[in-house]
Amino acid sequence: QQPVQSPQAVILREGEDAVINCSSSKALYSVHWYRQKHGEAPVFLMILLKGGEQKGHEKISASFNEKKQQSSLYLTASQLSYSGTYFCGTDATDSWGKLQFGAGTQVVVTP
């Protein structure tokens, strides 16, 4: 039931782009994205509701393909501050509000 995230880790140079994928085996109502820095709490980035909408936060955007139960997070022109672990949380249509989090994707942005 836990969504599958890929890749597990990615190293970027400042200014480069990256894509993080999140895939679920269940029909989804929404997908949440969070970023967690070492020793800190997860911080909300964005929610995507079924309907395939795309959202953005600074130069971070995401899409949601409800037919494929997949979401992707796009890091564009990465900044040092983008370093951290990114988690997707999926809310299945039969589990109102109960998020299942993926294992996370560690992102390291270097100068």
Add this chain to the structure above:
Amino acid sequence: DAGVIQSPRHEVTEMGQEVTLRCKPISGHNSLFWYRQTMMRGLELLIYFNNNVPIDDSGMPEDRFSAKMPNASFSTLKIQPSEPRDSAVYFCASSSDGPKAPQHFGDGTRLSIL
């Protein structure tokens, strides 16, 4: 505005002792979630409340764990008796509208059971 407040931030105790973790959600939020995070198992939902009522406690590991929400501004997670494998970071999060709203996490309680 104050975020989700958890206490204590750190707890070190010996195996067999009772541990109580506390959480104050953001005012006006009607959903509250308790999570546990470990390297091995990642971020796991233990229990969540909606309007102070437990909705799903299927993630609670065993009977040694219990959670209460006596009112809209306070929740506790209790472990009795504690075991070394309970060592983890425990997060409390709250949201305003279930699946449509972001979850705001507290700073967590880092629990070590010796």
